[in-house]
Amino acid sequence: xxLVLQLLFTGxxxxxxxxxxxxxxxxxxxxxxxxxxxxxEFSMVAAYxxxxxxxxxxxxxxxxxxxxxxxxxxxxxxFNLGVYYPLRHRSFLPVxxxxxxxxxxLANSVLAIYGPQPQVLPGWxxxxxxxxxxxxxxxxxxxxxxxxxxxxxxxxxxxEKTMLGKKLQATSQDKEMASLLGISVSAxxxxxxxxxxxxxxxxxxxxxxxxxxxxxxxxTIALKAFAATIIGGFGDVAGAIIGGLSLGIIETFGAAYIxxxxxxxxxxxxxxxxxxIRPQGxxxxxxxxxx
Amino acid sequence: xxxxxxxxPIAVSVPRLKPLLLRHLPYFIGAAVxxxxxxxxxxxxxxxxxxxxxxxxxxxxxxxxxxLGLCGQINLAQAAFFxxxxxxxGIGTADYHISYWLCLVAGCLIALVAxxxxxxSTLRLGGHYLAMxxxxxQQIITLVMINAIWLTHxxxxxxxxxxxxxxxxxxxxxxxxxxxLAIVGYTVWHLPDTRLGRAMRAVRDNELAAGVIGVDxxxxxxxxxxxxxxxxxxxxxxxxxxFAYVSPxxxxxxxxxxxxxxxxxxxxxxxxxxxxxxxxxxxxxEWLRFLKSIPGLYLxxxxxxxxxxxxxxxxxxxxxxxxxxxxxxxQTKAPPAAxxxxxxxxxxxxxxxxxxxxxxxYFGGLKAVDGVDIQVRRGGVHALIGPNGSGKTTxxxxxxxxxxxxxxxxxxxxxxxxxMPPHQRTAAGLGRTFQNIRLFRSMTALENVEIGAExxxxxxxxxxxxxxxxxxxxxxLTFVGLGSRANQLISSFSYGHQRLIEIARALAANPxxxxxxxxxxxxxxxxxxxxxxxxKRIAAQGLTILIIDxxxxxxxxxxxxxxxxxxxxxxxxxxxxxxLRHPDVVSAYLGTE
Numbered sequence: 001x002x003l004v005l006q007l008l009f010t011g012x013x014x015x016x017x018x019x020x021x022x023x024x025x026x027x028x029x030x031x032x033x034x035x036x037x038x039x040x041e042f043s044m045v046a047a048y049x050x051x052x053x054x055x056x057x058x059x060x061x062x063x064x065x066x067x068x069x070x071x072x073x074x075x076x077x078x079f080n081l082g083v084y085y086p087l088r089h090r091s092f093l094p095v096x097x098x099x100x101x102x103x104x105x106l107a108n109s110v111l112a113i114y115g116p117q118p119q120v121l122p123g124w125x126x127x128x129x130x131x132x133x134x135x136x137x138x139x140x141x142x143x144x145x146x147x148x149x150x151x152x153x154x155x156x157x158x159x160e161k162t163m164l165g166k167k168l169q170a171t172s173q174d175k176e177m178a179s180l181l182g183i184s185v186s187a188x189x190x191x192x193x194x195x196x197x198x199x200x201x202x203x204x205x206x207x208x209x210x211x212x213x214x215x216x217x218x219x220t221i222a223l224k225a226f227a228a229t230i231i232g233g234f235g236d237v238a239g240a241i242i243g244g245l246s247l248g249i250i251e252t253f254g255a256a257y258i259x260x261x262x263x264x265x266x267x268x269x270x271x272x273x274x275x276x277i278r279p280q281g282x283x284x285x286x287x288x289x290x291x
Numbered sequence: 292x293x294x295x296x297x298x299x300p301i302a303v304s305v306p307r308l309k310p311l312l313l314r315h316l317p318y319f320i321g322a323a324v325x326x327x328x329x330x331x332x333x334x335x336x337x338x339x340x341x342x343x344x345x346x347x348x349x350x351x352x353x354x355x356x357x358x359l360g361l362c363g364q365i366n367l368a369q370a371a372f373f374x375x376x377x378x379x380x381g382i383g384t385a386d387y388h389i390s391y392w393l394c395l396v397a398g399c400l401i402a403l404v405a406x407x408x409x410x411x412s413t414l415r416l417g418g419h420y421l422a423m424x425x426x427x428x429q430q431i432i433t434l435v436m437i438n439a440i441w442l443t444h445x446x447x448x449x450x451x452x453x454x455x456x457x458x459x460x461x462x463x464x465x466x467x468x469x470x471x472l473a474i475v476g477y478t479v480w481h482l483p484d485t486r487l488g489r490a491m492r493a494v495r496d497n498e499l500a501a502g503v504i505g506v507d508x509x510x511x512x513x514x515x516x517x518x519x520x521x522x523x524x525x526x527x528x529x530x531x532x533x534f535a536y537v538s539p540x541x542x543x544x545x546x547x548x549x550x551x552x553x554x555x556x557x558x559x560x561x562x563x564x565x566x567x568x569x570x571x572x573x574x575x576x577e578w579l580r581f582l583k584s585i586p587g588l589y590l591x592x593x594x595x596x597x598x599x600x601x602x603x604x605x606x607x608x609x610x611x612x613x614x615x616x617x618x619x620x621x622q623t624k625a626p627p628a629a630x631x632x633x634x635x636x637x638x639x640x641x642x643x644x645x646x647x648x649x650x651x652x653y654f655g656g657l658k659a660v661d662g663v664d665i666q667v668r669r670g671g672v673h674a675l676i677g678p679n680g681s682g683k684t685t686x687x688x689x690x691x692x693x694x695x696x697x698x699x700x701x702x703x704x705x706x707x708x709x710x711m712p713p714h715q716r717t718a719a720g721l722g723r724t725f726q727n728i729r730l731f732r733s734m735t736a737l738e739n740v741e742i743g744a745e746x747x748x749x750x751x752x753x754x755x756x757x758x759x760x761x762x763x764x765x766x767x768l769t770f771v772g773l774g775s776r777a778n779q780l781i782s783s784f785s786y787g788h789q790r791l792i793e794i795a796r797a798l799a800a801n802p803x804x805x806x807x808x809x810x811x812x813x814x815x816x817x818x819x820x821x822x823x824x825x826x827k828r829i830a831a832q833g834l835t836i837l838i839i840d841x842x843x844x845x846x847x848x849x850x851x852x853x854x855x856x857x858x859x860x861x862x863x864x865x866x867x868x869x870x871l872r873h874p875d876v877v878s879a880y881l882g883t884e
Contacts, residue, residue, distance in 0.1 A: 035419045037426075086602050093363065094601045096422055097555070100367070101597025104548055104590055111587025215587070219544070223430060226423040234419070261438040268427035275424065276412050 002134035007252050013141030014210070015248020016148035020203035021225035022232070022240035023155070024196035029235055030172040031192040032084060034095045038103035040222020042197050043204025046072050047213045048110055050205050051119045061124060068205055069198050076197030080190050088189075103219070111215045118212035144206045151199070152241060168192060220264065224251075227271040315477075322473035330466035339461055340534070345573045346468045347530040352553045352565040353479045354522030359551075360559035361483060362515035363495030364414065368425040369550045371432040372520040374542030375402040376527025378436070378443060381537045384453030391455040395528040399521050406520025410513040429544050436539035448538025452531050468529050475522065479562040484757070486745060491515050493742050496731035503691055503725075504796060505717035505746040545590060552593050555600050558607025567609055629765035629774055633751065634832040636803045637704060637720055644669045644804050644835045645690075650699035652682075652689050659685040661859040662699070665837075667804065667852075672826065672836045674850035674867075676843075678879055682859040683839045684726065687808050690837075691723050692716045704803050718747040722802030724793040726809040726839075730781045736792050737777040740764035743796035751801045767799035768792070771825060787818040794825070804835050811842040823849060847871060855879070 021039055028036045049071045053064030083102045087095045129138040159165035170178040171188040179185045203221070211217055228247050232239025247267050254266035334342065351373050358366045379398030383389040413424045436443050443449065458464040482488040490511045493501035502508045531537050549572065557568025582588050604611060645667040652660040660682040667673045677683050688694045690701060692713035701709045708716045722743075731739050744752055744763040752759045768774045771791040773784075781789065790810060797805055810826075811819050819842065826849050830836060840846050846853065846867075853870040855863040863873045870876060 029419075035422070037422070083598060090605075092419070093365065094605060096365070096419065097551070098598050098601045100422075100548070100551075101594045101601065103594070104545075105594030105598065108587035108589070108591035108594060112585050112591055116586055223423075223427060227427065230420065230423065262434060265431045265434050268431050271427060272412060272424065275420065 003256070005135045007256050008249065009135055009137060010141065011249035011252035012245055013138070013144050013248070014207075014252060015245035016144045017203050017207040017221065017244075018224045018228045018247050019148055019241045019244025020151065020206075021200055021221055022228040022244045023151070023237065024199040024203075025225055025229050026235060026237055026240045027192055027199070028196045029229075031168065031189055032088070032095075034084070034092050034099070035226075036084075036196070037096060037099040037222070038079065038083075038106060039196065039200050039225065040218035040220070041103045041106040042072060042075065042200030042218075043207070043221050044213075044215065044218030045075060045106060045110065046201030046204040047121065047208040047217065048114060048119070049201075050208060051121050051213050055119070055121060065205060069201055072197045072201030073194045075201075076194035077190065079197065080193035084189070084193065085186070103222075107215050107218055116215065118214040121208040121213050123209040138210075140206070140209050144210075147202070147206060148241075151202075155237065164191070223264075224248075224267050227267045230271055231274055318477065319473075322470070322477075325473065326466050326470045329469045330462055333462075339465065341573060341577060343465055343468065343533040344530075345570055346465070346472050347526045347533060348550070348553065348573065349566050349569040350472055350475050350526035350529065351523045352550055352557075352569045353475055353562050354519035354526070355550055355554040356559055356562055356565045357479060357482065357491075357522070358515045358519035359554065360561065360564075361488060361495065362491040362512060364512055364515060365422050366425055366516065366519055367422055367544070367547050367551065368409075368429040368432070369519070369523045370542045370544070370546035371429045372402040372406060372523030373527035373530070373546070373550075374432060374436065374537075374539075375405060376524035376529075377531040377537045377542065378449065378527075379524075380528040380531040381449035381452045382442065384532075385449050385451050388453075391453055391532065395525070395532075398528040399524045402520045402524025402527075403517055406523075407513060407517040409520075410516035414512040414516060415509060426544065429547055433539060433543050436542065443539070446539060448536060449531075450536045452535045452537065454532045454535075464533060468533065471525070471529060475525070476562050476566065479522075479565075486755075487511070487514060489738070489742050489745065492734060492738075493731050496733055497729045499693065500725065500729035500731070501742075502713035503693070503717060503723055503729075504743045505714050505800065506742070507712075507714045548590070548593065548597075552597055552600075554607075555597060556607055558609035558611070558613070560606065561609050561613060564607045564609030564613075568607065571608075629762065629769040632766040632770035632798065634798065634801060634829065634834045635751065636801070636834050637750070641705070642669055643667065643702075644704055645837065646700075646702040647690070648700045648702075650686065650689060650701065651697045652685050652694055653697045658859050660689065660856075663856065663859070663861050665854050665861075665864075667835060667837050669835055670830075670833050671852055672830050672838060672850045673852045673854070674846045675837060675839045675854050675856065676841075676846055677856035680858075681856040681879075683856055684808060685859075686856065687723070687806055687839055691721060691806060717800070717802075720748070720803030721806065722797035722800050722804070723806035724790070724797055724808055724810060726812055728786070728789045728793055730789055730792060730796075732781050735778050735780055736768060736773060736784065736795075737761070737764050739781065739792060740767050740777075740796045740799045743767075744799035746800035746802075749801050764795075764799050767795040770798065770828075771795045787814050790814070790822075791825070798829070798834075802834070804837060805829070807836060807838040807840075809840050810838065811840050811845050819845060843871075 021043060024042070025036060025039045028034065028039070046068050049068040050064055053059050053067050054061055079102065083098050084095065087098055123140040124143055125139040127139055129136055159169055167178070167183050168188050168191065170181070171183060171185050175185050178188070204217070207221070224247055225244065228243035229240050230243070231246065232241070232243030247270065250270055251263055251266050255263040329342070351369055354372070355366060355369055358364050376395070376398035379401055380391065380394040383394030383397065384391055409424065409428055413420050437446055454464050458467045483492060490501070490506045493506050494508050494511050498508055553568040553572045554565050555568070556571060557566065558564025576589065582592070600607065606614060643666050645665065647663065647665040650660055650663045651658070663686060665675070675683055675686065685694065689696050692711060696709055699709070700707065703716070703719055703721060706719050708719055708721070711719065731742070741760045741764040744760050744767070745755065752763050765774060765777060768777050771794055773788060773791060773795070776784070781792070784792065794810070810822055814822060823845055826836065838846070838850065850867055852865070853867050854861060855870060855876050857879045862875045862879060863870045
């Protein structure tokens with residue numbers, strides 16, 4: 001029982017990271033109808049920026065953190081202008097192929113610059129964690145969970161209560177109508193890319209102390225996040241969060257009770273099974289196309 | 292639109308086509324020369340390895356040209372399928388000493404089954420899912436290759452892989468691979484002109500329309516995906532024999548990306564493009580070997596190349612030249628002459644062609660169509676009218692199978708089609724056009740209509756050979772007055788003419804009942820008059836038409852029978868003039884005082 005609680009905590013912690021990245025994917029999908037296959041690389045790049053600032057240059061943790069996120073905002077701008085924007089009038093296939101290209105470009109550029117050696121990033125807190133009854137609560141996992149919860153509320157407030165959030169929603173639902181109402185669609189899409197890149201970066205910076213900072217971390221996280229979005233029902237914000245958390249839990253228990261080397265396979269098996277049984281996901285996406 | 296005189300057969304002498312095999316003789320001679328060269332020239336080991344790699348990779352990339360180029364479905368796990376073939380040959384010959392041929396066949400079969408199962412689980416859902424699931428699949432296979440040490444030897448890989456006795460020498464084996472490449476290349480080259488190939492292109496261009504004109508969309512996609520997987524498996528099997536050693540890193544996601552880049556660079560739509568892309572991406576890295584000293588730089592350039600190709604050269608190197616060539620050829624090649632179109636609608640059932648009873652379609656709480664009855668008499672023109680939002684188009688979509696009926700029953704010529712998917716309804720004799728035109732935009736007018744003519748159960752195309760299809764399609768295009776422009780691409784036709792091509796596509800299938808969804812929408816007054824003439828000529832041949840339109844002049848002149856819907860319910864039904872004077876109809880259109 002103690003082990004179960006401990007695994008549950010770890011599962012939720014790692015699941016929260018998947019949820020953050022999944023949230024970024026869903027936001028871009030809702031704004032552009034395209035899945036960004038480079039979303040995981042945003043996390044990877046942010047983690048490396050963090051290593052450069054906090055470890056290599058020895059700058060204060062909080063400053064490095066802010067700089068890394070600022071760097072991600074810039075990357076979001078470049079990504080939109082270089083990858084999505086020129087292709088915005090084409091069908092989705094060229095765009096996703098371009099984002100896959102971008103993902104490979106980002107991962108291997110970092111590899112070329114920094115080398116294949118995995119890096120270590122210390123956690124935010126000096127205290128490694130606290131013992132609460134039978135469960136050991138790792139401080140970094142606690143931080144991840146707290147940030148995720150805070151972001152879910154922020155997201156709700158931002159999209160439902162602010163004018164900018166409502167404009168973003170209008171853009172994602174009907175671009176032509178939004179532009180006729182005087183909303184600058186390209187500005188809204190730019191904001192979405194910046195926000196998603198920062199979200200992805202945040203996930204990367206938070207999870208870096210738990211995992212090693214490596215080139216592969218981006219694709220590993222991204223694939224889990226994709227699975228999370230599908231499990232939650234594509235395009236659904238709440239679904240992405242719940243999908244991410246459940247994947248984290250499935251994976252942690254699978255690794256503890258079944259097999260460690262195949263840890264990464266459980267997420268995909270869960271995904272394929274779900275696609276066969278309930279293709280519209282837990283929360284359901286409207287699939288039909290209008291004639 | 293055109294004068295009726297164009298409906299007459301045009302007297303143009305058509306040169307007799309030489310038999311297919313004779314026309315393709317240059318290809319086979321070229322292939323034979325390539326095989327002979329591979330078998331006789333003494334290459335040094337380095338050059339031999341490059342040729343071996345290029346030959347086997349090209350076969351795998353042909354697979355992508357089928358699934359992505361022809362059918363528009365993405366496959367990011369080609370390296371995994373390549374790996375199935377390679378490991379089947381590797382483990383089979385090295386560990387279990389089974390015959391090479393058996394292993395090669397087994398590898399292809401494993402790839403086929405894996406591809407079909409993967410496709411069946413995701414292809415209903417569309418592109419994003421497919422991309423994610425194939426990436427996931429690729430990752431699982433890599434994990435298995437690394438961790439299932441009892442089977443795959445893990446990261447050490449499999450060495451001392453055997454070759455068939457017949458091709459023991461490196462030279463003989465290379466010649467064998469080149470021969471396989473030639474055969475596969477020929478098949479993939481001609482696939483677009485076969486029934487399956489046309490179906491794939493239709494699915495790529497417009498899935499919805501493909502279903503409605505009789506293509507089994509799902510089966511076509513699964514076939515394309517499975518075919519691509521088999522070619523991957525075959526290529527992998529040949530690769531394993533050629534290099535005698537395989538290890539998991541040769542079949543990773545990065546390799547899948549390399550295959551994708553090769554295919555995009557050369558031109559995804561054609562095997563020639565695939566071959567060009569494969570050759571270039573194997574040779575260029577050899578010339579730029581110094582780049583390999585920095586890990587990652589190499590793949591970073593690949594990633595950048597993918598973005599740039601997609602942006603600036605979406606059809607690849609070959610596509611760029613082929614488009615220019617096609618444009619030139621389309622202008623010079625005159626279409627063959629055509630006889631007058633014969634419509635012989637099937638007459639199995641009784642006097643009523645379409646019997647709809649209690650048809651309902653609810654979207655959540657919204658009753659878009661609510662208990663509607665329609666009886667369409669054989670040989671007449673029946674109109675379905677109603678104000679905006681009255682449920683007309685929803686009714687049509689339920690009739691053609693794009694929406695599932697919530698309740699009710701649809702009988703077409705005595706057959707219950709209520710639960711059939713669109714392509715089966717088409718096979719049962721239903722033809723339709725769309726309000727917002729849905730043609731296959733990358734094809735010529737003739738090709739569009741040919742796919743329509745290919746409807747299963749079409750009695751007017753004999754055995755369904757290519758010549759019969761072309762003839763039937765030409766007849767249909769001539770019937771609507773566009774015969775002389777048959778070989779032009781859809782994009783070069785005006786809106787009104789595109790509408791006519793859609794009608795020709797439906798007519799070529801020789802349907803029992805033709806559904807026209809607002810055919811007059813967006814047409815100018817001259818075009819509307821010509822449309823009216825065309826409808827008369829269609830009706831004169833005894834084809835039953837169910838038409839939806841707003842244009843009251845067209846409807847009242849063309850239709851003998853009218854059904855009126857409002858708020859999803861039938862408010863009037865009967866002979867045209869009587870219905871149009873019906874007080875409920877007048878108030879629905881003009882409002883009440």
